[in-house]
Amino acid sequence: MNGKRNLVRSFTTPFGDVPAPAAFIAATTVWVAVLGTWAVATYGGYVADMFLPVPDAVIRRAWKLASDGTLFVHLWSSVEVVLLGFTVSAAIAVPLGLYMGTYKIVQAALEPLVNFIRYLPVTSLVPLFILWIGIGIGQRITVIFFGTFFSQLIMISDEARAVSRDLVNASYTLGTTRREAVWHVIFPAALPGIINTLRVTMGWAWTYLVVAELVAANSGLGFISLKAMRGFQVDTIFLAIFLIGLLGLITDMGFRLMRRWLCPWAA
Amino acid sequence: MTNTRGSLSIQNVSLSYGKAEKRVLALDGISFEVRSNQFTVIVGPSGCGKSSLLYIAAGLLEASAGGVTASGRLVEAPGADRGMVFQSYTLFPWLTVRDNIGYGLRRKSMPAAEREAIVARYLDEVGLTAFAGHYPKQLSGGMMQRVAIARALANDPDILLMDEPFGALDSQTRHSMQKLLLRVWEQSQKTVAFVTHDIDEAILLGDRVIVMTARPGKVKADIEINIPRPRAPEIELESEFISLKRRILNELRGEIDEDH
DSSP: OHHHHHHHHHHHSTTOOOOHHHHHHHHHHHHHHHHHHHHHHHHTTSSOTTTSOOHHHHHHHHHHHHHTSHHHHHHHHHHHHHHHHHHHHHHHHHHHHHHHHHOHHHHHHHHHHHHHHHTSOHHHHHHHHHHHHOSSHHHHHHHHHHHHHHHHHHHHHHHHHTSOHHHHHHHHHTTOOHHHHIIIIIHHHHHHHHHHHHHHHHHHHHHHHHHHHHHSOSSSHHHHHHHHHHTTOHHHHHHHHHHHHHHHHHHHHHHHHHHHHHOGGGO | OOOSTTOEEEEEEEEEESSGGGOEEEEEEEEEEEOTTOEEEEEOOTTSSHHHHHHHHHTSSOOSEEEEEETTEEOOSOOTTEEEEOSSOOOOTTSOHHHHHTHHHHHTTOOHHHHHHHHHHHHHHTTOGGGTTOOGGGSOHHHHHHHHHHHHHHTOOSEEEEESTTTTSOHHHHHHHHHHHHHHHHHHOOEEEEEESOHHHHHHHOSEEEEEOSSSBOEEEEEEOOOOSSOOGGGGGSHHHHHHHHHHHHHHHHHHHHHO
């Protein structure tokens, strides 16, 4: 009785901790409710299956596409584009953002241009990219790069700029040179924030991937989704949406693990 | 001007900041000499620029006029010869206690075995051997400042600059830190310039107390503390201590009244 009251109390306390099993049950309940509503709406015949497929139709579709291998072709096509576009973007944005946050002159030089490009909707550039690069994988990678790079750069430079001056000062009094301070002090101090930035922008990369695939592509989850719309195969659309969500969840978990592994001190 | 290792000479240092009519004079022609191995405490009302003076000595801040020489050399940039302990917590959060203490030695590329021996000695000195593998986040404020002191001393600087290192600690922790610093300093006998606004702390620790005026900071009094060492906090009840405290308080009182 007392235990139950404590539990209710911990649920209703702002920022109160909740036992792990309770958190698990809460999350499962929401999933079951969503899937249950879906099942009732479709099996109950409340919604036409042209608009909302029955759950087992999605599973059968997944099985069918998986057994002839096309599912994996399209899955890999999407993953490949996201990974390439995101990696190229991060590989430039991390060091450049670090210098931009550290050295005011680099900030002064880059920030006006970067902010101009950052607020351009990437979608407005897509026709240009198609004209320049065509509709191959290069075009989709370019869309992802443009969608993530400039914001990554600004966010990472903010992380670097937020590093405590006294931390840098302390390192100087211990014999660190000004040049060493960037990689020996500012980088490790900003690393948890940098990983968070990468995690957030990875979500955007998935968004721009689908945009790119819907506009012009001949493979990928966005592509099969668009093709399915033309053939009224709503189950395929659901499958594609589900897989994109699942991949997003997996990459998000990957970044969480990476942060825990690289920055155990910030946990 | 002395030329020996560990001496610190503040020569006519002024500091002003801000632009045009908003220009503020923070330090106004400060001069004093600190002998090698002397423990000098600087006290003054808040905003008198005593911390700025320490930053100038460290080479972290540039004086508007005048200069500082450390061990006979003009200070132009920060360097490992002038270690510093800050009021804010400045341990590197991504390094364990052990690696924080060894940071400066690693920068000097000291061989690992030698480094580890020094780190172990200072871990023991500040009583944190059991916490060697902890990250700063897992430590209390007092423990963090103990590591900061160990980190500065392990690097073997000629001069140790301490900017209100115990200012953020509760009074009980502060007392035990003062005892620890007395013990460590009485063994190492380094030149120390220590900034505080706590008069008891100043008399307990210092060979000499420099009293600064309110802004713009000038040297108002320079008082020798001839209480024999080793000292313990119990001396705070002795008449000699109390008369010194009265003298310093009188010097400061005028300044604080003017200020408020």
